[in-house]
Amino acid sequence: MRSSRLIRIPFWFTYVFLYLPILVVVIMSFNSSANLFVWKGFSLEWYPTVFANEAVMTGLRNTLIVAASVMVLATLLGTLMAVGIHRYTRGGLVRAFAIAPALLPDLLLAVGLLSLFSLLTVTLGLHSVIIAHVTFAMAFVTAIVLARLASLDPSLEEASRDLGAGAFRTFMRVTLPQLAPGMVAGGLLAFTLSLDEFVIAFFTTAPTTPTLPIAIYSMVRFGVTPEINALATMLLFVSVLAVIGAQRLTRVTDAL
Amino acid sequence: MATQSPTPGVVPRGARRGWAALPFLTPGTLVLALFVAVPLLLVTSYAFFERGRFGGVVYTFTLDNFVRLADPLYLNVIATSIGTALIVTVLAVALGYPTALVIVRLPPKWRTIALIAVLLPFWTNFLIRTYAWILLLNNAGWINQGLQAVGIIDEPLKMLYTQPAVIIGLLYMYLPLMVLPLYSSLSSQDAQLTEAATNLGSNPFRVFRTITLPLSVPGLLTGCVFVFVPAMSNFVIPELLGGGKTVLIGNLIRDQFLKARDWPFGAALALVLTILLIALIFAQQSASRRVIEGPRERKVKRDA
Numbered sequence: 368m369r370s371s372r373l374i375r376i377p378f379w380f381t382y383v384f385l386y387l388p389i390l391v392v393v394i395m396s397f398n399s400s401a402n403l404f405v406w407k408g409f410s411l412e413w414y415p416t417v418f419a420n421e422a423v424m425t426g427l428r429n430t431l432i433v434a435a436s437v438m439v440l441a442t443l444l445g446t447l448m449a450v451g452i453h454r455y456t457r458g459g460l461v462r463a464f465a466i467a468p469a470l471l472p473d474l475l476l477a478v479g480l481l482s483l484f485s486l487l488t489v490t491l492g493l494h495s496v497i498i499a500h501v502t503f504a505m506a507f508v509t510a511i512v513l514a515r516l517a518s519l520d521p522s523l524e525e526a527s528r529d530l531g532a533g534a535f536r537t538f539m540r541v542t543l544p545q546l547a548p549g550m551v552a553g554g555l556l557a558f559t560l561s562l563d564e565f566v567i568a569f570f571t572t573a574p575t576t577p578t579l580p581i582a583i584y585s586m587v588r589f590g591v592t593p594e595i596n597a598l599a600t601m602l603l604f605v606s607v608l609a610v611i612g613a614q615r616l617t618r619v620t621d622a623l
Numbered sequence: 624m625a626t627q628s629p630t631p632g633v634v635p636r637g638a639r640r641g642w643a644a645l646p647f648l649t650p651g652t653l654v655l656a657l658f659v660a661v662p663l664l665l666v667t668s669y670a671f672f673e674r675g676r677f678g679g680v681v682y683t684f685t686l687d688n689f690v691r692l693a694d695p696l697y698l699n700v701i702a703t704s705i706g707t708a709l710i711v712t713v714l715a716v717a718l719g720y721p722t723a724l725v726i727v728r729l730p731p732k733w734r735t736i737a738l739i740a741v742l743l744p745f746w747t748n749f750l751i752r753t754y755a756w757i758l759l760l761n762n763a764g765w766i767n768q769g770l771q772a773v774g775i776i777d778e779p780l781k782m783l784y785t786q787p788a789v790i791i792g793l794l795y796m797y798l799p800l801m802v803l804p805l806y807s808s809l810s811s812q813d814a815q816l817t818e819a820a821t822n823l824g825s826n827p828f829r830v831f832r833t834i835t836l837p838l839s840v841p842g843l844l845t846g847c848v849f850v851f852v853p854a855m856s857n858f859v860i861p862e863l864l865g866g867g868k869t870v871l872i873g874n875l876i877r878d879q880f881l882k883a884r885d886w887p888f889g890a891a892l893a894l895v896l897t898i899l900l901i902a903l904i905f906a907q908q909s910a911s912r913r914v915i916e917g918p919r920e921r922k923v924k925r926d927a
Binding site: 374375376377378380381382384385386387388389391392395403404443444445447448450451452454455456461464465467468470471472473474475476478479480481482483486498499501502505509534559562563565566570580583584587588591595599602603606607609610611614 | 643644646647648650651652654655658659661662663665666669717718719721722724725726739740741742743744746747748749750751752753754755756757758759761763764765768795798799802852853855856858859862863873876877880881886889890893896897900
């Protein structure tokens with residue numbers, strides 16, 4: 368069925384609305400003028416200044432440490448959780464419990480974790496951000512791997528057991544390889560989510576260990592500079608690559 | 624069987640082969656219990672304690688934190704938050720519904736592209752996306768330049784640091800969360816229903832009103848919750864685009880925890896937010912159940 372002309376107006380408006388701001392940032396990152404609102408000419412001068420900015424580089428290093436750790440831990444915990452839920456539970460209770468952190472407002476989790484860390488007198492730093500990010504990243508991995516599990520043929524595992532492989536061997540040699548695309552997609556998603564996460568990191572890190580979003584937040588709060596445009600464009604590029612990668616591996620949209 | 628689990632205890636209900644489940648379910652469950660369930664319970668309990676003289680929490684039971692909430696100042700913040708999130712949700716429906724409807728009717732190849740295109744901004748850094756609106760809404764920004772160039776306005780419009788700027792920023796942030804559930808709800812509809820109605824002589828508007836719209840209500844309600852919930856607790860957009868003039872409940876909670884160091888009052892605010900959100904999700908669930916089951920029965924009766 369073709370859509371009438373009238374409803375195509377909001378449809379196109381949505382895309383203009385979604386992409387206009389991104390387009391402006393990307394275009395202005397190549398502006399040779401320091402003025403953010405007047406196009407003067409093409410230049411790549413703002414890109415090297417990003418790499419010379421110490422706050423950005425410290426933030427980037429911290430964020431990469433956090434995101435990589437979160438990716439590994441969340442993939443491991445989320446995959447185990449998903450297999451456990453798929454095999455051993457029938458009711459939706461455990462599943463709901465495991466996926467809930469993905470839907471929980473970040474602010475609530477943030478104040479909760481801050482209270483817990485403070486009660487246990489845990490010194491805040493990158494480790495506390497990693498723990499905090501793992502909780503919700505794991506929920507996304509669980510959801511994606513569960514979706515993958517649902518589409519698998521259980522007779523392969525049964526055949527492996529019938530042919531004499533033990534439970535552990537069946538899991539390693541039959542189940543795990545089939546889950547790999549879901550795990551990689553979940554891991555990429557966990558990485559991207561952690562890379563971009565601001566609110567929870569803001570509450571659970573120490574002032575001495577800012578993540579990149581926190582560094583960007585302070586930069587934006589104290590005024591806009593062309594440097595931010597260049598940084599933003601590079602981050603957009605990385606996010607787009609990660610999303611396309613995850614999308615190709617499994618249909619992330621279906622899993623959620 | 625690989626059952627060398629050292630920590631017995633957490634056997635889920637409905638377990639088929641009890642012990643074998645432990646190595647899979649225990650690690651994740653422990654993490655979720657310690658770092659999600661305990662923190663939420665902890666904050667909830669703080670709402671009923673007194674604040675220490677130099678910050679922190681004194682473990683004496685009190686309801687003062689809730690009494691303070693009745694102050695018109697704070698009631699006003701809660702009302703503004705609900706109002707702002709409501710406007711954002713309505714606008715998201717106005718844009719998201721037609722968008723999802725058009726996407727569903729695109730040829731399959733374009734459908735995937737259109738869907739990914741809606742999703743992409745959502746996975747890009749949220750501070751960067753908010754920052755982009757500073758460039759657009761500024762007095763010397765791109766929208767004002769454009770409007771002045773066309774001659775619609777002479778003087779730049781003051782847009783940045785106003786409540787509409789906050790609404791635009793929130794809408795921009797959460798619009799994809801409206802399109803997605805709507806799309807999945809619309810795309811799973813049985814095309815034969817609309818075809819049958821058209822063949823039997825219904826005009827497109829009537830087909831939409833009596834078939835497409837009612838069947839998409841669950842997706843619509845899910846989208847509304849997906850937009851309303853984060854819009855209500857966001858504190859960064861009100862600060863960056865609203866210039867701190869629009870104070871929402873998220874800003875208040877942040878300030879109590881990080882600036883005023885009044886954790887019990889912040890916890891009470893967080894509890895109010897949680898209760899509002901839980902009530903909303905329950906309302907959504909029961910409404911979508913009623914929509915799926917209710918009207919169909921009535922329609923059958925009327926037709927019979």
